[in-house]
Amino acid sequence: xxxxxxxxxxxxxxxxxxxxxxxxxxxxxxxxxxxxxxxxxxxxxxxxxxxxxxxxxxxxxxxxxxxxxxxxxxxxxxxxxxxxxxxxxxxxxxxxxxxxxxxxxxxxxxxxxxxxxxxxxxxxxxxxxxxxxxxxxxxxxxxxxxxxxxxxxxxxxxxxxxxxxxxxxxxxxxxxxxxxxxxxxxxxxxxxxxxxxxxxxxxxxxxxxxxxxxxxxxxxxxxxxxxxxxxxxxxxxxxxxxxxxxxxxxxxxxxxxxxxxxxxxxxxxxxxxxxxxxxxxxxxxx
Amino acid sequence: xxxxxxxxxxxxxxxxxxxxxxxxxxxxxxxxxxxxxxxxxxxxxxxxxxxxxxxxxxxxxxxxxxxxxxxxxxxxxxxxxxxxxxxxxxxxxxxxxxxxxxxxxxxxxxxxxxxxxxxxxxxxxxxxxxxxxxxxxxxxxxxxxxxxxxxxxxxxxxxxxxxxxxxxxxxxxxxxxxxxxxxxxxxxxxxxxxxxxxxxxxxxxxxxxxxxxxxxxxxxxxxxxxxxxxxxxxxxxxxxxxxxxxxxxxxxxxxxxxxxxxxxxxxxxxxxxxxxxxxxxxxxxxxxxxxxxxxxxxxxxxxxxxxxxxxxxxxxxxxxxxxxxxxxxxxx
Numbered sequence: 001x002x003x004x005x006x007x008x009x010x011x012x013x014x015x016x017x018x019x020x021x022x023x024x025x026x027x028x029x030x031x032x033x034x035x036x037x038x039x040x041x042x043x044x045x046x047x048x049x050x051x052x053x054x055x056x057x058x059x060x061x062x063x064x065x066x067x068x069x070x071x072x073x074x075x076x077x078x079x080x081x082x083x084x085x086x087x088x089x090x091x092x093x094x095x096x097x098x099x100x101x102x103x104x105x106x107x108x109x110x111x112x113x114x115x116x117x118x119x120x121x122x123x124x125x126x127x128x129x130x131x132x133x134x135x136x137x138x139x140x141x142x143x144x145x146x147x148x149x150x151x152x153x154x155x156x157x158x159x160x161x162x163x164x165x166x167x168x169x170x171x172x173x174x175x176x177x178x179x180x181x182x183x184x185x186x187x188x189x190x191x192x193x194x195x196x197x198x199x200x201x202x203x204x205x206x207x208x209x210x211x212x213x214x215x216x217x218x219x220x221x222x223x224x225x226x227x228x229x230x231x232x233x234x235x236x237x238x239x240x241x242x243x244x245x246x247x248x249x250x251x252x253x254x255x256x257x258x259x260x261x262x263x264x265x266x267x268x269x270x271x272x273x274x275x276x277x278x279x280x281x282x283x284x285x286x
Numbered sequence: 287x288x289x290x291x292x293x294x295x296x297x298x299x300x301x302x303x304x305x306x307x308x309x310x311x312x313x314x315x316x317x318x319x320x321x322x323x324x325x326x327x328x329x330x331x332x333x334x335x336x337x338x339x340x341x342x343x344x345x346x347x348x349x350x351x352x353x354x355x356x357x358x359x360x361x362x363x364x365x366x367x368x369x370x371x372x373x374x375x376x377x378x379x380x381x382x383x384x385x386x387x388x389x390x391x392x393x394x395x396x397x398x399x400x401x402x403x404x405x406x407x408x409x410x411x412x413x414x415x416x417x418x419x420x421x422x423x424x425x426x427x428x429x430x431x432x433x434x435x436x437x438x439x440x441x442x443x444x445x446x447x448x449x450x451x452x453x454x455x456x457x458x459x460x461x462x463x464x465x466x467x468x469x470x471x472x473x474x475x476x477x478x479x480x481x482x483x484x485x486x487x488x489x490x491x492x493x494x495x496x497x498x499x500x501x502x503x504x505x506x507x508x509x510x511x512x513x514x515x516x517x518x519x520x521x522x523x524x525x526x527x528x529x530x531x532x533x534x535x536x537x538x539x540x541x542x543x544x545x546x547x548x549x550x551x552x553x554x555x556x557x558x559x560x561x562x563x564x565x566x567x568x569x570x571x572x573x574x575x576x577x578x579x580x581x582x583x584x585x586x587x588x589x590x591x592x593x594x595x596x597x598x599x600x601x602x603x604x605x606x607x608x609x610x611x612x613x614x615x616x617x618x
Binding site for chain 1: 571
């Protein structure tokens with residue numbers, strides 16, 4: 001009896017130790033990634049990098065920066081997010097106010113999850129095929145459209161998740177006063193769930209700005225600043241990729257710096273969305 | 287149509303705030319009906335989109351599907367588009383091995399972490415774990431790729447490969463046949479870190495669905511916490527855990543940029559985890575766009591995308607159906 005008692009307690013301690021180690025490994029993974037990017041990117045990160053477009057011979061080690069890619073990425077992700085939002089909000093509201101937990105609602109959620117799972121390279125190839133069919137060239141517009149497809153399921157599912165946490169009483173109260181479903185959706189649900197909706201938008205934006213595979217064929221790449229929707233656009237992930245692909249150490253260094261810039265943007269969005277939603281949450285009905 | 291609805295609402299808003307005239311019930315119901323139809327139309331878009339992507343890929347890869355027998359195409363191991371040889375086997379195996387290594391590496395620590403967060407940790411640890419997982423999930427693939435290039439590839443090359451050469455070289459799957467660290471293993475390590483946040487958060491959600499009473503009952507009769515976990519908690523969550531892992535595998539299958547940067551991209555059937563591989567997404571990313579002059583090349587690459595899509599759809603639908611059942615309303 002005594003021996004058995006000891007064994008299971010040793011096992012308990014052992015397993016608990018393993019769990020703590022696993023947790024530290026996962027947390028350490030994040031630390032290792034951030035440290036690697038920071039340590040390698042920081043030395044090459046100069047003001048020139050973020051304020052100038054590539055000069056002649058940039059990819060051979062001459063002067064310039066990646067402003068074209070930074071702006072291009074912001075335009076692409078911004079446009080994609082806006083376009084996705086136009087479709088996401090109605091879908092999320094329809095799911096909550098009209099479908100609820102019905103079978104149809106579950107089918108729509110399933111289809112969104114499936115869309116979320118489709119690799120972005122497939123969206124990229126799909127977009128490029130369509131572009132060929134209608135004779136369109138790689139451009140900011142095409143990139144925005146494909147990115148909006150990538151972002152749509154992420155945004156709707158995130159919104160759906162928060163809208164489901166809506167206190168039922170609030171809706172019931174509005175219905176009791178004679179509101180139609182549309183009025184409840186727009187005047188009550190959207191206002192009450194605004195912090196969550198903003199979080200969802202920023203989440204999708206962060207995903208969009210970091211995705212390379214979908215814009216590889218559709219948005220193209222250029223050293224100029226994007227000036228029109230129909231022109232090709234550079235993007236940060238591709239800037240990182242192309243710079244690392246060159247054999248020159250100086251250019252590779254700049255690739256690391258570009259990766260650092262991208263990481264900083266993504267971290268700001270991720271942490272910012274947390275702060276914004278915490279702040280806006282003060283103004284909702286608890 | 288949508289804009290019109292919005293406009294109408296703004297108008298009614300102004301009117302009610304000015305307390306001039308209220309829109310009639312009929313008008314409001316009309317608005318509601320219009321919005322309902324519009325929203326319904328928009329809601330159909332995701333389903334339509336899946337169908338359209340599928341159909342376009344099938345139509346565009348049709349020429350190669352009828353020109354070659356499935357045996358030549360999927361089991362053929364020579365890929366020379368200029369001489370008309372399209373064998374997907376090395377790429378399929380490359381995808382399979384990278385995904386398998388990634389999932390095998392990710393699953394044990396992720397399950398343990400999820401168990402730790404759900405069963406043992408203080409609320410404080412949980413409150414730091416959430417942002418860590420969110421940040422890990424937010425890091426772009428290409429940044430994972432850079433990390434892989436700077437840290438994982440040298441680590442495999444300098445530490446793991448020599449160690450394996452010394453002690454495990456006789457086992458074919460651990461044999462070191464090439465000098466660089468660009469390998470299936472490097473791709474697997476990067477993938478493992480990328481899918482970790484997904485596995486941990488889904489498994490954590492599943493563990494939360496086990497009623498607290500069951501744990502209390504087990505603890506009350508003198509079981510240790512680990513005994514409780516193993517005999518009470520885990521048996522109830524196995525389907526959900528499997529679904530979470532399959533979901534993560536489907537995410538790993540389609541990962542393009544990060545894997546492409548570290549896996550070596552040599553079109554061969556990998557025999558060891560230290561061999562270089564060439565997964566399907568990397569094949570598409572590296573070659574699509576400049577293959578117009580070679581006949582059927584375009585169709586072959588779209589066929590690669592189609593294979594990827596079908597495998598991922600199957601994985602995804604199965605795991606999502608299980609998760610929807612297990613998690614019910616909580617599934618997000």
